[in-house]
Amino acid sequence: MRSSRLVSILLLLQTRGRMTAAQLAEELEVSVRTVYRDVEALGAAGVPLYGDAGHAGGYRLLDGWRTRLTGLTTGEAEALFLAGAPGPAADLGLGPVLAAAQLKVRAALPPELRAHADRISGRFHLDAPGWYADGEEAPYxxxxxxxxxxxxxxxxxxxxxxxxxxxxxxxxxxxxxxxxxxxxxxxxxxxxxxxxxxxxxxxxxxxxxxxxxxxxxxxxxxxxxxxxxxRLFSAEALVRLAPGVTLPRAEPVGTTAALPRATPAGTADAWTLARVPVESADRAVAEFLRLGTDIEVLGPPELRERIARTVAELAERYGNAEPDGGH
The missing domain is CATH 2.30.30 (SH3 type barrels.)
Structure with missing residues (x-):
């Protein structure tokens, strides 16, 4: 634990320049006293690190001194190559830069860590957009x-x-x-x-x-x-759900008797009363109707009436055995 923290102090000072003990403590989530002890340990180990007193003071490394990646753990090396998403980097025009940076890091790794990094790159691929993403281009x-x-x-x-x-x-x-x-x-x-x-x-x-x-x-x-x-889910619906049926964001508030016509024969489990945040009437109707007879909307009244009208229109449309123009 301490060795990892010492490496973190070196990397912070190397990348950010001068930092106070309080800033290092906040970054590492330790006490200022712990930072003082770690800085003393680094100095005793021969690291050219020194501090200045005063309001503009702080710790910094000797100009030109750089540490190597010898403190990188196996997990850190794996995470580094997993996090290097080529898609977003290419979007920003940084695809070749990312590839060059990964090549340099890989070359600096010890052989055992290099093997782990190669395994993570070959076995995991990140593709953030959903299946139904529109794929809009962003030329600017x-x-x-x-x-x-x-x-x-x-x-x-x-x-x-x-x-x-x-x-x-x-x-x-x-x-x-x-x-x-x-x-x-x-x-x-x-x-x-x-x-x-x-x-x-x-x-x-x-x-x-x-x-x-x-x-x-x-x-x-x-x-x-x-x-x-x-703002998206600004309204709320009260629904009754069949046993075993769940809805995203639903908050159960009690139980109610089973609905005789909607419950399969031989089952008398109580239904669940739940409150469900909804975005709009259109989306709520579509989301609730897909559950068929496993849900009953109890309120608000306007949403219940909207679903009743939709169901009536569907019943009328599918009431005939043959569609218009059918054979």
């Missing part, structure tokens, strides 16, 4: 990524859902997020979230912006998803 993704990296302002024409559908926007791109095979750019002012594949035109006027120091992309995205979920 490399330009957006370059603007994110260099803090460049973007002027875009963006297609949105509301009227007017095409709108001009000035964006200060803070970061990119890949979600289920689709790229999103998080941009100020706001910040707000935009789908990159909905950008119709893009220009880079050359102006720079200052990214907020306290902006945390991962924390923003977590909050954004939570808010999106809350």
């Amino acid at each position: 993704l490399p330009a957006v990524a370059d603007a994110v990296w260099n803090s460049r302002v973007l002027h875009v024409r963006y297609r949105r859902w509301a009227e007017p559908t095409d709108a001009d926007r000035r964006l200060e791109p803070y970061g990119l997020v890949l979600k289920a095979g689709r790229w999103y750019v998080v941009a100020g002012p706001g910040p707000r979230t935009f789908r990159v594949d909905q950008i119709l035109e893009l220009t880079v006027p050359g102006a720079e912006f200052t990214r907020p120091d306290d902006f945390d992309l991962a924390a923003y995205w977590t909050a954004y998803q939570r808010d999106f979920h809350d």
Whole structure:
């Protein structure tokens, strides 16, 4: 455990430069006292690491000193090659860069770790998009990524859902997020979230912006998803479910007697009362009807009436043995 932490301190200082004991402690989730002891151990082992006192002080490595990947464990080497998703890297125009980086890392690994890395690459393949993804292209993704990296302002024409559908926007791109095979750019002012594949035109006027120091992309995205979920499922239905039947997001609130006409002969198990968040009437009707007689919607009344009308229309449509135009 301690040896792994010592390697982490070296890599943090090597990649980030000067860091205070408090910053290292927060990053490693240990006490400042533990950091002091680890730094002393590194110094005793001959690592050229020194600290400066004062408000602008901290620890740093001697200029030009670099550590090797000798601290990499088997699991870390496997995870490194598993995480190197070629698809997203190619989308960003970094496919050859990723391949070159993996080649260099692989060459630096000891033989036993290299074998594990080869096994993980040959046995696991990551394909993030779902089966029914639309596969929209995002031709402006490399330009957006370059603007994110260099803090460049973007002027875009963006297609949105509301009227007017095409709108001009000035964006200060803070970061990119890949979600289920689709790229999103998080941009100020706001910040707000935009789908990159909905950008119709893009220009880079050359102006720079200052990214907020306290902006945390991962924390923003977590909050954004939570808010999106809350807004998406803004209504609720009360349903009765047959024994053994489940629905995503359903919260059981009790049981009720079996429905005589819907229960197979010889079974008298109680049905489950549950509350189910729903996105819209259309989606709720489609989701509930697929369960057939294994569900009864008790409320709200307008949803129950909507399902009753749909079932009546289906019964009328399929009441005749022959369809119109049949033989």
